[in-house]
């Protein structure tokens with residue numbers, strides 16, 4: 681539990697492989713909005729979809745998060761800050777006309793990748809270009 685922000689975790693790769701195989705292209709670990717200092721794991725700019733892939737521990741999964749025994753106060757504060765930050769990021773993007781897809785590490789990558797593919801294809805047809 682050292683590096684919080686890591687790229688290329690197994691859940692990220694599992695989603696990326698599937699979405700890429702469907703022919704969709706995206707930016708990895710990129711800022712959806714230039715003026716907002718937040719990154720998303722996958723950014724589909726023309727469709728305006730940001731995908732956030734959350735590790736169950738780091739992002740405080742409602743199903744799987746278990747407080748570590750040591751440094752309880754430290755961890756609960758840290759995870760709570762991450763949760764709040766995740767919510768703020770989603771709110772801000774949604775207000776700017778983006779769609780946010782949150783994927784938890786424990787979810788089925790086939791199902792979640794298919795959801796992303798469907799949403800990107802739909803929004804490419806329906807979101808006005810600018």
Ligand SMILES: [Zn+2]
Pocket residue numbers: 736741742743744745784785786
């Ligand atoms: Zn979980």
